[in-house]
Amino acid sequence: AQSVSQHNHHVILSEAASLELGCNYSYGGTVNLFWYVQYPGQHLQLLLKYFSGDPLVKGIKGFEAEFIKSKFSFNLRKPSVQWSDTAEYFCAVNGKGGGNKLTFGTGTQLKVEL
């Protein structure tokens, strides 16, 4: 079975601070990895994804994530956050060959203060 852990449940940052949100997964085979963002009252939107190739992936709005296979991690980063980045961030994984069953982490609530 696949599982995802997000250790930071609530993060509060000031504008222009750097962000790193942790994500670790558990799965016995090859995985596809995703970060989704949910702005208040809205649906989930895809930030970025990793399928294969370069382990450093860049997404929308200046976000990036690095897949470290040896650590089973896929941490999300942004060099300088903005107030508009306030949202809930979800890491998700699906195992290749297992259909498109996404398993989500419990989410990280990010609040950016002015």
Added chain:
Amino acid sequence: DTAVSQTPKYLVTQMGNDKSIKCEQNLGHDTMYWYKQDSKKFLKIMFSYNNKELIINETVPNRFSPKSPDKAHLNLHINSLELGDSAVYFCASSQGQSNQPQHFGDGTRLSIL
């Protein structure tokens, strides 16, 4: 144009009632999903259909019955609603089972009184 649309957006009803949530996607995708997001924002897949065929059926009470009349629609019917069914239900779609990203609807907030 809304890619994945759900109706209704809000649903308030009493315990024991039967209700349906509808989902439609205009992305031409052939796979659709239902997720449940609880009060702690935890998202869990419930069902998935590919070309009208059920392919994922997680441990969900029999009171929940999905129906896919065609590949652009996936409805969710819930019988005998219980307090624990209160949640936000998200529909999503993707192209095939090739692990493509899923596109989500705006959610249906179901509140059981």
